[in-house]
Amino acid sequence: MVVEFLGTGTSHGIPVVGCSCPVCHSQDPKDQRYRASLLVRGNTGECCVIDTGPEFRLQAVRAGIGHLDAVFLTHAHADHLHGLDDVRPLSVHTPLKVFGNRPTIHELTERFSYIFRETQIGGGKPRIIPTVLGPEWPEHAEQHTRETPEASVSIGSLRFTPLPVYHGRLHILGWLVEEAGRRCAYLTDVSQIPKETLLLLAQLDILIIGALRKRPHPTHFSFDQALDIINLVRPRQAYLTHLCHDYSHTAICDYLLERDFSQDYIAPAYDGLHLMLE
Numbered sequence: 001m002v003v004e005f006l007g008t009g010t011s012h013g014i015p016v017v018g019c020s021c022p023v024c025h026s027q028d029p030k031d032q033r034y035r036a037s038l039l040v041r042g043n044t045g046e047c048c049v050i051d052t053g054p055e056f057r058l059q060a061v062r063a064g065i066g067h068l069d070a071v072f073l074t075h076a077h078a079d080h081l082h083g084l085d086d087v088r089p090l091s092v093h094t095p096l097k098v099f100g101n102r103p104t105i106h107e108l109t110e111r112f113s114y115i116f117r118e119t120q121i122g123g124g125k126p127r128i129i130p131t132v133l134g135p136e137w138p139e140h141a142e143q144h145t146r147e148t149p150e151a152s153v154s155i156g157s158l159r160f161t162p163l164p165v166y167h168g169r170l171h172i173l174g175w176l177v178e179e180a181g182r183r184c185a186y187l188t189d190v191s192q193i194p195k196e197t198l199l200l201l202a203q204l205d206i207l208i209i210g211a212l213r214k215r216p217h218p219t220h221f222s223f224d225q226a227l228d229i230i231n232l233v234r235p236r237q238a239y240l241t242h243l244c245h246d247y248s249h250t251a252i253c254d255y256l257l258e259r260d261f262s263q264d265y266i267a268p269a270y271d272g273l274h275l276m277l278e
């Protein structure tokens with residue numbers, strides 16, 4: 001598989017509207033970050049995205065996405081979901097499955113209620129099939145309906161397994177993507193990882209993890225908290241994403257060197273970065 005970072009910025013993106021800080025005015029293209037999203041291409045032509053943030057259209061055009069087989073959502077915050085309408089041209093021929101945990105799918109159907117209502121002929125809407133995936137948390141018991149969701153799903157030769165994590169008090173998902181024995185985990189907007197999920201992070205080729213900034217934050221890992229998880233999980237390589245404008249790409253690289261991490265092992269991600277897992 002090949003994974004490509006469609007966006008690596010925090011909820012504001014970088015540059016932040018109206019901000020005059022040096023990072024928002026940096027000339028380094030690596031300091032220009034769309035909202036966080038990942039493209040996953042399988043070995044036999046599969047194409048999936050994790051999250052559809054507000055820049056999804058620009059990201060899809062830039063990455064040359066010609067078709068999409070599925071969308072996987074981490075959670076329903078605006079910076080991860082609000083570009084969903086722009087899957088419209090990619091769902092004309094076949095409705096697109098959109099996977100998420102139960103609260104995320106519930107929010108999606110409220111936020112994008114027009115998609116599921118009868119509207120006038122000619123009114124273009126994306127054709128999507130919201131699909132609950134992953135284990136239920138006890139707190140969601142009242143939302144239980146019908147069937148128990150599947151534990152994972154295959155899209156061609158790619159296998160996606162939900163990774164339940166905490167984003168502050170929210171129960172959200174990361175995603176483990178596997179193909180031909182290669183394993184990549186994507187965990188953004190995380191502030192705590194349950195034991196059961198840590199077990200699923202063994203023997204990763206790549207761990208992509210949200211690390212907002214150096215200062216602590218109530219609902220996101222800081223750099224040091226993300227580095228602690230990387231030390232615990234020991235993937236072959238790790239990348240930091242969902243980065244805010246406190247530090248430039250270069251300043252984050254310098255900080256990692258200061259902490260004695262080689263750039264081959266841990267690096268900040270940047271928009272457009274491709275990783276091959278063969």
Ligand SMILES: [Zn+2]
Pocket residue numbers: 010011036077079080189242
């Ligand atoms: Zn976010």
Ligand SMILES: [Zn+2]
Pocket residue numbers: 015016019020021022023024245
């Ligand atoms: Zn700024």
Ligand SMILES: [Zn+2]
Pocket residue numbers: 075077167189
């Ligand atoms: Zn969030």
